[in-house]
Amino acid sequence: MKEKKKEKVHLRDKRKVISLINVNKSYTTKEKEIKVLSNINVDFYSGTFYAIMGHSGSGKSTLINILGLLDIPSSGNYILFGNDIRKHNDIELSLMRMKNFGFIFQNYCLNNNLKAYENVMVPMVINKSINAHSRKKKAISLLEQLGLKERIDHFPTKLSGGEQQRVAIARALANNPDIILADEPTGNLDTETEKVIFELLKTLSKNGKCIIVVSHSELVKKYADYVYTIENNFLVGESCK
Amino acid sequence: MQIKDNFKLALLVLLREKRKIIYSGIILLFVILSLSLFVYRFNTNKMMEYSIKNNIGFNTLTFLPRSSNVNTDEVTKEELNEMIESDIIDTKNLDRVVDVYRSGYYDFVAISDFKNDFLDGTITLIRGNENTLPDIVAGRPFNSDESGVAICPLHFYPNFEPRQIKKEYVINGYDLINKSFNITYGISDENTEGYTKTFKIVGLYDSSKRFNDNGTCYISEKDIVEIVSNEKNATSNNNSMLNYGIPVLYAVVDDKENINDVKEQMEEMNFSNIEIASVIDTDMVNTIYISFISVFVIILISVIIILPAYTKWRLKSEERNIGILRVCGYLEKDVCKIYLLKILMQYIILYCIGLLFFICVFVFLKENVQVFINFDYMLGGLKINFGAILFSILINVCLPVLVMIPYLRKLSKMTIVSLIGEND
Numbered sequence: 098m099k100e101k102k103k104e105k106v107h108l109r110d111k112r113k114v115i116s117l118i119n120v121n122k123s124y125t126t127k128e129k130e131i132k133v134l135s136n137i138n139v140d141f142y143s144g145t146f147y148a149i150m151g152h153s154g155s156g157k158s159t160l161i162n163i164l165g166l167l168d169i170p171s172s173g174n175y176i177l178f179g180n181d182i183r184k185h186n187d188i189e190l191s192l193m194r195m196k197n198f199g200f201i202f203q204n205y206c207l208n209n210n211l212k213a214y215e216n217v218m219v220p221m222v223i224n225k226s227i228n229a230h231s232r233k234k235k236a237i238s239l240l241e242q243l244g245l246k247e248r249i250d251h252f253p254t255k256l257s258g259g260e261q262q263r264v265a266i267a268r269a270l271a272n273n274p275d276i277i278l279a280d281e282p283t284g285n286l287d288t289e290t291e292k293v294i295f296e297l298l299k300t301l302s303k304n305g306k307c308i309i310v311v312s313h314s315e316l317v318k319k320y321a322d323y324v325y326t327i328e329n330n331f332l333v334g335e336s337c338k
Numbered sequence: 339m340q341i342k343d344n345f346k347l348a349l350l351v352l353l354r355e356k357r358k359i360i361y362s363g364i365i366l367l368f369v370i371l372s373l374s375l376f377v378y379r380f381n382t383n384k385m386m387e388y389s390i391k392n393n394i395g396f397n398t399l400t401f402l403p404r405s406s407n408v409n410t411d412e413v414t415k416e417e418l419n420e421m422i423e424s425d426i427i428d429t430k431n432l433d434r435v436v437d438v439y440r441s442g443y444y445d446f447v448a449i450s451d452f453k454n455d456f457l458d459g460t461i462t463l464i465r466g467n468e469n470t471l472p473d474i475v476a477g478r479p480f481n482s483d484e485s486g487v488a489i490c491p492l493h494f495y496p497n498f499e500p501r502q503i504k505k506e507y508v509i510n511g512y513d514l515i516n517k518s519f520n521i522t523y524g525i526s527d528e529n530t531e532g533y534t535k536t537f538k539i540v541g542l543y544d545s546s547k548r549f550n551d552n553g554t555c556y557i558s559e560k561d562i563v564e565i566v567s568n569e570k571n572a573t574s575n576n577n578s579m580l581n582y583g584i585p586v587l588y589a590v591v592d593d594k595e596n597i598n599d600v601k602e603q604m605e606e607m608n609f610s611n612i613e614i615a616s617v618i619d620t621d622m623v624n625t626i627y628i629s630f631i632s633v634f635v636i637i638l639i640s641v642i643i644i645l646p647a648y649t650k651w652r653l654k655s656e657e658r659n660i661g662i663l664r665v666c667g668y669l670e671k672d673v674c675k676i677y678l679l680k681i682l683m684q685y686i687i688l689y690c691i692g693l694l695f696f697i698c699v700f701v702f703l704k705e706n707v708q709v710f711i712n713f714d715y716m717l718g719g720l721k722i723n724f725g726a727i728l729f730s731i732l733i734n735v736c737l738p739v740l741v742m743i744p745y746l747r748k749l750s751k752m753t754i755v756s757l758i759g760e761n762d
Contacts, residue, residue, distance in 0.1 A: 168755055192667060194667045210350070223667055
């Protein structure tokens with residue numbers, strides 16, 4: 098009872114951002130249908146840090162791609178801020194992605210031909226609410242907040258792994274999205290840097306963002322509010338701190 | 339997304355792109371090759387046009403007089419001359435015939451007093467009348483009854499090898515209008531002083547338009563007959579067969595198109611051995627044409643295949659960057675525009691560099707390399723024509739960009755997941 102009360106208190110002040118209802122995902126090859134995700138039912142709230150774990154090939158990245166509107170479920174409902182995404186076309190989904198999501202990848206996925214602040218500015222270019230004059234200022238401010246004041250003009254190839262990932266985090270925050278999706282953000286980093294990144298993400302969740310991290314690392318459990326595991330195509334093992 | 343944002347992003351990606359030297363070098367090479375080809379084609383066409391259209395030999399008929407069957411033992415030299423003159427007059431009276439003359443009475447090479455330390459003063463004098471003179475660019479033409487007048491080239495180069503021009507010694511024709519010059523000829527053992535004749539330059543013409551060399555002047559029929567006759571008298575035995583033979587006659591027709599008509603009329607008048615003086619070397623013309631087409635096709639195919647293939651290969655390395663743009667919310671059309679602009683800018687910039695380089699080399703060759711200097715004067719100026727620039731833009735900019743559009747659209751339509759690569 099006490100635990101349930103704690104859960105209610107925990108979620109009461111938070112906003113439901115994503116609901117997956119009976120979501121399935123499968124791929125069809127010439128020979129057969131391959132099921133990746135089965136009957137996924139889960140809600141995600143703002144101000145919460147979620148970890149999704151599972152062995153390699155379990156469908157973690159598929160799930161996060163669906164969450165980030167990079168892929169669509171084979172069946173089931175995806176409700177984003179109360180909107181069923183099936184009602185929207187590609188252009189509208191792109192707009193929703195721009196406004197609501199920030200992405201962080203294992204390989205950082207920075208453009209090596211753009212400087213750090215230019216990489217952060219990329220998502221802002223298509224955001225009409227940010228005018229051209231304030232883009233650079235905002236990008237620099239984000240980088241400074243992430244401890245990269247001295248690296249603003251550096252190209253990614255001149256940055257360490259941890260620095261590159263922080264630039265990627267700054268880029269993910271460029272349009273001030275409510276949801277941050279991170280697919281193995283510390284996969285290429287050492288333990289110390291891993292801690293730094295998870296600390297940053299935790300801080301963001303405390304500031305109200307919904308953080309969803311796919312990770313192999315056991316360290317993520319220390320920071321996550323909820324840990325899910327994908328086993329045999331199902332999402333299992335919700336745990337609560 | 340605003341077009342200026344597209345432009346800025348495209349420019350940034352272009353300028354910061356690595357390993358573009360080889361790629362740029364290939365594009366530059368094609369630009370220079372295609373420009374060279376089209377400029378060569380234009381100037382070669384001009385040369386062929388001048389050599390055919392403006393070469394009087396193509397509208398000149400050679401023929402034998404009707405008195406060619408006469409036994410020269412049975413007639414005197416004077417009687418024979420009268421017959422020949424009668425043939426000349428009859429031919430001159432034909433419609434569209436503008437001049438008739440005996441072999442040897444068309445042109446004459448003489449030494450003029452333009453001789454100096456650099457030029458030997460050799461000039462070629464050609465007969466002309468109101469109907470056969472070239473277009474005058476300064477001064478005036480002369481009449482048939484005038485004597486002692488000349489029309490000389492705008493860029494006058496009186497030298498033994500008039501097509502091997504040293505630019506610094508070319509005489510500006512405008513400095514010669516209304517000035518006179520002397521020629522000396524007919525020097526022989528019997529006539530050690532020779533003859534001297536004075537000509538006043540009354541007009542100028544563009545020698546390239548007649549495919550003449552730059553040391554050729556026009557004088558009246560009267561004067562050419564006088565000079566040639568004096569020369570013959572001074573250098574030949576009066577009783578030799580050279581002065582007593584049946585000469586070949588030449589009839590100049592007003593236009594190449596009328597030459598066959600005139601030929602028919604002359605055949606009806608019982609003239610024989612009627613031939614057109616100059617015949618187009620169709621083999622040479624065909625060779626030039628085929629070589630142009632071959633090189634053009636090779637360049638075209640190379641541009642269509644090599645440049646887009648190379649661009650596609652380079653774009654493949656941009657897949658992840660394209661994926662990130664799509665992840666950030668960029669639409670397919672935004673991505674297409676950015677990369678299309680980038681490719682277009684790249685081709686345009688490289689084209690401009692190639693064109694500039696080509697122009698510099700072209701001007702350098704025209705000013706400093708003898709064979710180009712010669713052609714420059716022969717053709718009234720070697721030119722880079724607008725058509726060459728236009729066609730080379732079409733081939734080197736428009737065509738590769740157009741070929742890339744379907745690939746770009748395909749790339750931008752790829753799933754985001756496949757563009758950025760899955761981790762799981």
